Amino acid sequence: MLLDIDPPIVNASGILSFLDIFQLLDRKGATIGGYVTKSISPGERLGNENPVVVECGAEEYPTLNSLALPSQTPEEWLEELKQTHLKRSKLIVSVNGVSPDGVSRIIKMVEPYADGFELNMSCPNLVPGEESVMAIVGRHPEAASRVVRSARRATGKPVIAKLSPDTRYVEIGQACLAAGADYLGCGNTMPGMFIHSRGPVLAGQSGGVSGPALKPVNLKMVYDIYAELRCPIVAYGGIMTWEDAVEYFLAGARVVGLGTFFAHRSTSDIVRDTAAIWKGIQDYLNGEPLESVVGAAHRKSSMEMTRSH
Numbered sequence: 001m002l003l004d005i006d007p008p009i010v011n012a013s014g015i016l017s018f019l020d021i022f023q024l025l026d027r028k029g030a031t032i033g034g035y036v037t038k039s040i041s042p043g044e045r046l047g048n049e050n051p052v053v054v055e056c057g058a059e060e061y062p063t064l065n066s067l068a069l070p071s072q073t074p075e076e077w078l079e080e081l082k083q084t085h086l087k088r089s090k091l092i093v094s095v096n097g098v099s100p101d102g103v104s105r106i107i108k109m110v111e112p113y114a115d116g117f118e119l120n121m122s123c124p125n126l127v128p129g130e131e132s133v134m135a136i137v138g139r140h141p142e143a144a145s146r147v148v149r150s151a152r153r154a155t156g157k158p159v160i161a162k163l164s165p166d167t168r169y170v171e172i173g174q175a176c177l178a179a180g181a182d183y184l185g186c187g188n189t190m191p192g193m194f195i196h197s198r199g200p201v202l203a204g205q206s207g208g209v210s211g212p213a214l215k216p217v218n219l220k221m222v223y224d225i226y227a228e229l230r231c232p233i234v235a236y237g238g239i240m241t242w243e244d245a246v247e248y249f250l251a252g253a254r255v256v257g258l259g260t261f262f263a264h265r266s267t268s269d270i271v272r273d274t275a276a277i278w279k280g281i282q283d284y285l286n287g288e289p290l291e292s293v294v295g296a297a298h299r300k301s302s303m304e305m306t307r308s309h
């Protein structure tokens, strides 16, 4: 089952993705068709010590984080979800996909308050001494399909399996679709690091690269997955403008997600700039349906290949 996300713009989990912020943005009329929560873990998690976010590029955006999925308990999330009312948009609950049992318990608990779920099997960040969820689940087709199957058994609502660009993502994606995922989320951050004063800056040593530096990587991920699997895709990675969003639609995405975009933006900036992104997309479509551009870059590539033969 697919989500009716209109407009086809969501936020990416983890950047200002808390329920009171969603309610504020919804009330103020942000042009966001679906809100995705921070990933909920099976129990309370503190994540890493500061610094957990560094700005290491020429851009003004933070581009490396190593939060390592801090979370309040599912019970605390449930209490907040009960108080959350969105007038215009869908609510997607992101779940830390580290274990099939944890995923099923969280989904069953919060099911009445969610329109859909996203399974985070792709966070590359770790607290020293642990392994990341990407390493435990996201790199292994069988582990990933066990997590998706467990989610599928727990809910009839749409499920997005969020993958890492740093894996054999076509193979993993295929396993997730076979296990019942409705969408593939492409994708999470790419592992990276930052060294200063002769040592790694982040407590987790490495972190996840996001923002404009990530866009070409995840754009290729969307393109490759669409080419092989032709499935519904939610795209994440460095989407800052309507042009970025259109590139992802052309590569094969049906929905685009804004993450690092939210950094350094006030509520009114977000309301103004999400409206500008949607207007840019609509002007580009010029009355055509969105479906006419989804994956259109593949049609062009195959026409050119035919011509050159």
Ligand SMILES: Cc1cc2nc3c(=O)[nH]c(=O)nc-3n(C[C@H](O)[C@H](O)[C@H](O)COP(=O)(O)O)c2cc1C
Residues within 6 Å of the ligand: 012, 013, 014, 015, 038, 039, 053, 065, 067, 069, 094, 120, 123, 162, 187, 188, 189, 209, 210, 211, 212, 214, 236, 237, 238, 239, 257, 258, 259, 260, 261
């Ligand atoms: C500070 C921060 C926290 C994040 N937390 C999560 C998370 O809890 N769950 C998740 O699936 N992805 C998380 N992500 C990854 C984003 O959802 C997104 O996939 C990634 O940042 C790429 O999009 P962007 O370049 O637009 O930021 C996080 C990213 C950042 C920068």
